Amino acid sequence: MAPRYADDLSLAHVLADTADKISMDRFRALDLRVESKPDLTPVSDADQAVERALRATLGRTRPRDSVLGEEYGVSAAAAGPGHRQWVIDPIDGTKNYIRGVPIWATLIALMEGDQPVVGLVSAPALGRRWWAALGHGAFAGRHTAAATPIRVSGVRRIGDASFCYSSLHGWEETERLEPVLDLIRQSWRSRAYGDFYGYMLVAEGAVDIMVEPELSLWDVAALIPIVTEAGGVFTDLSGQPGPAGGSAVATNGKIHEEVLTRLS
Incomplete structure (x- = not known):
């Protein structure tokens, strides 16, 4: 892996571990609270709890980086050329989540300027995680110790x-x-x-x-x-x-x- 992003990708896995615990604890919970945002899309208390937890960790470990999240916006000035910004979707697939469908995930990215250089998708209800860093390749598995390289198909028509x-x-x-x-x-x-x-x-x-x-x-x-x-x-x-x-x-x-x- 390019040493430049090794620590960032490791941190993304730590963030995903935190997100997985919170989201799975609330998945199919009878007391899950769901509200409508101004755009009429749903948000659950789990979406908000995950994003708050990840922001808190990033605030301690990457205080110089900006954070953009779906639920709470930008924590600092928006990232520009040469700047680093973490981008978080605490639960992608909230409609699935609130109905008990297991196809949902936490999305964690690091951007440098306008380019995403680290990406991690964690779908704990599916027992699967995907991740990549620029120049490192892409992998999938339950966790880093069970990682398998992944590759697109060869279909041409x-x-x-x-x-x-x-x-x-x-x-x-x-x-x-x-x-x-x-x-x-x-x-x-x-x-x-x-x-x-x-x-x-x-x-x-x-x-x-x-x-x-x-x-x-x-x-x-x-x-x-x-x-x-x-x-x-x-x-x-x-x-x-x-x-x-x-x-x-x-x-x-x-x-x-x-x-x-x-x-x-």
């Missing part, structure tokens, strides 16, 4: 590809539903695994395409290093790499340009 999406509603709202439906019809298989999970399946080579039309920075920052270090390509719908575009197209790289063309 849409007709042989497994296509994944989160929901059709967002595509309808952005007036791109027909291109997505066409991809579904042309693909070998399609499934709506949703949220982080489709991207991790791309990184593992189990799925070849994952697309979403509207996303925030905390939704994607941790995913990008994992997909790209596994050999994949991650852009927005216009084909620009990085997390700033507000949309996502992740593929094994071999069919990326064709997917972008079809979605446009």
Whole structure:
């Protein structure tokens, strides 16, 4: 591993251990409190507790770094060129979480300027974790002692590809539903695994395409290093790499340009 990010990736695992304990203790709890945020998306007391705990740890261990979280915003000035910022989604897949569906995860990323350089996704209800650092490769397993390198697939045709999406509603709202439906019809298989999970399946080579039309920075920052270090390509719908575009197209790289063309 590049020594520059070894300590940061180790810290990300420590943060994930903390998050896993809190989120699993509240998963399927009868007294779980759920509220609606101003954008009408749900937030549980577990989302808030996880983010508070991770912010507290980062405040002690990385006091010079900025923190951006879904529930509590930016802890300091937003990261700029040469600056480091931790980006946290305490529970990605809150709707699954509050209904007892085990497909949810804590997303932890470190950004330098506008580039995610460390990414970790921990899905404790699935008993699985994925992580990567720039120049280090991508790995998956229950923990670092049981790590396995992961790699995207070698599929080269849409007709042989497994296509994944989160929901059709967002595509309808952005007036791109027909291109997505066409991809579904042309693909070998399609499934709506949703949220982080489709991207991790791309990184593992189990799925070849994952697309979403509207996303925030905390939704994607941790995913990008994992997909790209596994050999994949991650852009927005216009084909620009990085997390700033507000949309996502992740593929094994071999069919990326064709997917972008079809979605446009």
